[in-house]
Amino acid sequence: MAKANMNPNKNPMPTQDALVRARNFDEVALGYDEQTAIDEALRCLNCKNKPCVNGCPVNIHIPEFIEKIKEGDFEGAYQIIARSSTLPAVCGRVCPQETQCEEKCVRGIKGEPVGIGRLERFVADWHNMHSDVTPECAPANGHKVAVVGSGPSGLTCAGDLAKAGYSVTVYEALHTAGGVLVYGIPEFRLPKAIVKKEVDNLAAMGVEVVTNVIIGKTLTVDELFDMGYEAVFIGSGAGLPNFMGIPGEALNGVYSANEYLTRSNLMKAYLDNPETPIMKGGKVAVVGGGNVAMDAARTALRLGAEKVYIVYRRSMDELPARREEVEHAEEEGIEFRLLCNPVEILGYENPDDKRDPKNGFVSGIRCIRMELGEPDERGRRRPVEIPGSEFTLDVDTVIISIGTSPNPLIKSTTDGLEVNRWGGIIVTEDGATTKDGVYAGGDAVTGAATVISAMGAGKIAAKAIDEYLQNK
Amino acid sequence: MYKIVYKKVLNPTVVMMDIEAPLVAKKAQAGQFIILRVDEEGERIPLTVAGYDRDAGTVKIIFQVVGATTEKLYHKNEGEYIQDFAGPLGVPTHLDGLNEVCIVGGGVGCAIALPVAQALKERGAKVTSIIGFRNKDLLILEDEFKACSDELIVMTDDGSYGRVGNVCIPLNEMFAGGRRFDKVITIGPLVMMKFVTMATRPTGIPCDVSMNPIMIDGTGMCGGCRLTLNVDGKRVTKFACVDGPDFNGYQVDFDEAISRGGAYRSFERHSHENTCNLFKKGVE
Numbered sequence A: 001m002a003k004a005n006m007n008p009n010k011n012p013m014p015t016q017d018a019l020v021r022a023r024n025f026d027e028v029a030l031g032y033d034e035q036t037a038i039d040e041a042l043r044c045l046n047c048k049n050k051p052c053v054n055g056c057p058v059n060i061h062i063p064e065f066i067e068k069i070k071e072g073d074f075e076g077a078y079q080i081i082a083r084s085s086t087l088p089a090v091c092g093r094v095c096p097q098e099t100q101c102e103e104k105c106v107r108g109i110k111g112e113p114v115g116i117g118r119l120e121r122f123v124a125d126w127h128n129m130h131s132d133v134t135p136e137c138a139p140a141n142g143h144k145v146a147v148v149g150s151g152p153s154g155l156t157c158a159g160d161l162a163k164a165g166y167s168v169t170v171y172e173a174l175h176t177a178g179g180v181l182v183y184g185i186p187e188f189r190l191p192k193a194i195v196k197k198e199v200d201n202l203a204a205m206g207v208e209v210v211t212n213v214i215i216g217k218t219l220t221v222d223e224l225f226d227m228g229y230e231a232v233f234i235g236s237g238a239g240l241p242n243f244m245g246i247p248g249e250a251l252n253g254v255y256s257a258n259e260y261l262t263r264s265n266l267m268k269a270y271l272d273n274p275e276t277p278i279m280k281g282g283k284v285a286v287v288g289g290g291n292v293a294m295d296a297a298r299t300a301l302r303l304g305a306e307k308v309y310i311v312y313r314r315s316m317d318e319l320p321a322r323r324e325e326v327e328h329a330e331e332e333g334i335e336f337r338l339l340c341n342p343v344e345i346l347g348y349e350n351p352d353d354k355r356d357p358k359n360g361f362v363s364g365i366r367c368i369r370m371e372l373g374e375p376d377e378r379g380r381r382r383p384v385e386i387p388g389s390e391f392t393l394d395v396d397t398v399i400i401s402i403g404t405s406p407n408p409l410i411k412s413t414t415d416g417l418e419v420n421r422w423g424g425i426i427v428t429e430d431g432a433t434t435k436d437g438v439y440a441g442g443d444a445v446t447g448a449a450t451v452i453s454a455m456g457a458g459k460i461a462a463k464a465i466d467e468y469l470q471n472k
Numbered sequence B: 001m002y003k004i005v006y007k008k009v010l011n012p013t014v015v016m017m018d019i020e021a022p023l024v025a026k027k028a029q030a031g032q033f034i035i036l037r038v039d040e041e042g043e044r045i046p047l048t049v050a051g052y053d054r055d056a057g058t059v060k061i062i063f064q065v066v067g068a069t070t071e072k073l074y075h076k077n078e079g080e081y082i083q084d085f086a087g088p089l090g091v092p093t094h095l096d097g098l099n100e101v102c103i104v105g106g107g108v109g110c111a112i113a114l115p116v117a118q119a120l121k122e123r124g125a126k127v128t129s130i131i132g133f134r135n136k137d138l139l140i141l142e143d144e145f146k147a148c149s150d151e152l153i154v155m156t157d158d159g160s161y162g163r164v165g166n167v168c169i170p171l172n173e174m175f176a177g178g179r180r181f182d183k184v185i186t187i188g189p190l191v192m193m194k195f196v197t198m199a200t201r202p203t204g205i206p207c208d209v210s211m212n213p214i215m216i217d218g219t220g221m222c223g224g225c226r227l228t229l230n231v232d233g234k235r236v237t238k239f240a241c242v243d244g245p246d247f248n249g250y251q252v253d254f255d256e257a258i259s260r261g262g263a264y265r266s267f268e269r270h271s272h273e274n275t276c277n278l279f280k281k282g283v284e
Helices: A034-041 A051-055 A062-070 A074-084 A088-094 A116-130 A152-163 A192-204 A221-226 A257-264 A291-302 A323-332 A409-413 A451-470 B022-027 B068-074 B107-122 B142-148 B168-176 B190-203 B254-261 B265-283
Strands: A144-148 A167-171 A208-210 A231-234 A254-256 A283-287 A307-312 A335-338 A340-347 A362-375 A381-385 A391-393 A397-400 A438-440 B002-011 B014-020 B033-037 B045-048 B051-053 B058-064 B084-089 B100-106 B126-133 B151-156 B183-187 B207-210 B226-231 B234-239 B246-248
Touching: A034 A062, A034 A116, A051 A062, A062 A074, A062 A116, A074 A088, A074 A116, A088 A116, A088 A192, A088 A451, A144 A152, A152 A167, A152 A192, A152 A231, A152 A451, A192 A208, A221 A231, A231 A451, A254 A257, A257 A291, A257 A397, A283 A291, A291 A307, A291 A323, A291 A397, A307 A340, A362 A397, A438 A451, B002 B058, B014 B068, B014 B107, B022 B051, B022 B058, B022 B084, B033 B058, B051 B107, B058 B068, B058 B107, B068 B265, B100 B107, B100 B168, B100 B190, B107 B126, B107 B142, B107 B183, B126 B142, B126 B168, B142 B151, B151 B168, B168 B190, B183 B190, B190 B207, B190 B254, B226 B246, B226 B254
Parallel strands: A144 A167, A144 A231, A167 A208, A231 A438, A254 A397, A283 A307, A283 A397, A307 A335, B100 B126, B100 B183, B126 B151, B183 B207
Antiparallel strands: A340 A362, A362 A381, A362 A391, B002 B014, B014 B058, B033 B045, B033 B084, B051 B058, B207 B246, B226 B234
């Protein structure tokens, strides 16, 4: 085997040129080639205590799969990842590795950690291009489980149960499977073909995916039990978008990030002559600093906006989005208005012409400058308004991206399912809800979080469901 | 895929269809809605349920051609299929405890008002229906309303059928004559519902309205269907898909809803014209 690579820096990820990609929806990051992947793999010291594995919410055997890459056995590497993760091509792209596996990497002490995420992506893409092998499933055990929602937690739970021999049906409310992976995360960060491939993989393993069924409405959780399912996993995702409660939020041209991204991603409003409309072009302000805000801002740019602002009330240090996403956004020309908070969205009103088609549309957003005061209970310094510092940004579209509240549909139609005061489903450590045989995970439990933490929850619940049904 | 098992053109722009969707048919109640897509590239549109047959497993929809999607749906025939049909969504109309109700429907909104009137009649309530249209050619569902109403008043704007004028005229006459109801339920264009609400307010009779805002998912995810209620002096944001579509008419900010309803009007007109041109080409 080749010598360890002691270069302190990761092999850079090849990307589309910033100014070119800012005007197309093709994937930004292009992925390692085989040589680069092997070179990066050789940076891994294969250390004994494997701190990276503990940093991974689904405990992928990281050094083992990297060893396989060093040997050039890419399919072998994939099989090792597949033991722990159902969606490696997805996670290799959207996981915040810098705060998980890579944060724990020993190489990160003096230099950059091993590019674990980039290697995971390489392995998954290599597998998808070269191999049609579906993961092996245990012989059918005759037990039926229903999974509610086909996002990351549902797909993971379904995959693990199918591998264990269960007959699994996934119910999806929308017309396409994938949940937030298809309606939320944009094409340029996660191509939909990859999500489809992962869903097709599950189908090949015998998982049935039923779209257009809203659990809590079309069928209730209790009816699923009547239909012969012995356990139910709820992974229904985050719910209704939060708004700020400032004047002007009902003006035309004000979107929640959920709506804006759904129009563009799920409904393909970014294509020419789409059937679902979206307001393109002009000047756009995105309010919020998370990954969803970055996705919305970068989508707006690609839809043709001449100017896109991120308006965030704290400073760059507190910005919750992944560093990589922030850097990409800056390179593409998105302007960050930090330490600013909106106080009002202004609307156009022509006093002389009530029929002016611009009436009722956004004309600007009024913000106030902030400074950081004392830390709050979570240790983040609290933003405080600077009196008299208001100013107006001239925009015609405002996208509010300040989080979501849990969806009420399942809770309101399921007796015995308890939620906390924020509306999140209450679960034990292994994902069991207060209702017998019902498990839950992902954003429906935690509120908005990451794809990988939802996958982790789906995995834990699958294990718990297996134990529950084996002991029943 | 969901089969169109029955199609009937009710007037030049309004069509009735029965769609085979057994799971939806089993659950649907008056006041709820469905989301459909006509084909693979289609947009998602909400339509309020106009009826259902639980035994046959069909759901009745009645729609007016207003844009590209409804134009495409209009051209689908019996035996053909539509891509997606999901529901029932929203909260059913509250009918409990109502003994005497006035139903006020306008235009294609009468299609949604009808199942409410029928459900009330089945429960033994006394139903007074006022239905209004622009003219005689646009009149729909008169016989059906007659069958479930103790009293039916038909209005047309131009007087070409029934009485001349808008639906508030007979409503105001009834109120002036001392008629009282447990509730007024109004379903139709936003402007009409706004005026019915204004006419009813002085009587103190509760007045419910059925909102039909722009929606994408319809399941409580996108927030596009938000509207503002004035509740005890406070402005409260609600979502028609999970909190409605029925709301207390006295609380609804209609002017805001009317403005929001027009957000994509120029887009709709443009895409409708394109679709019509495509169909014309197909005919040539």
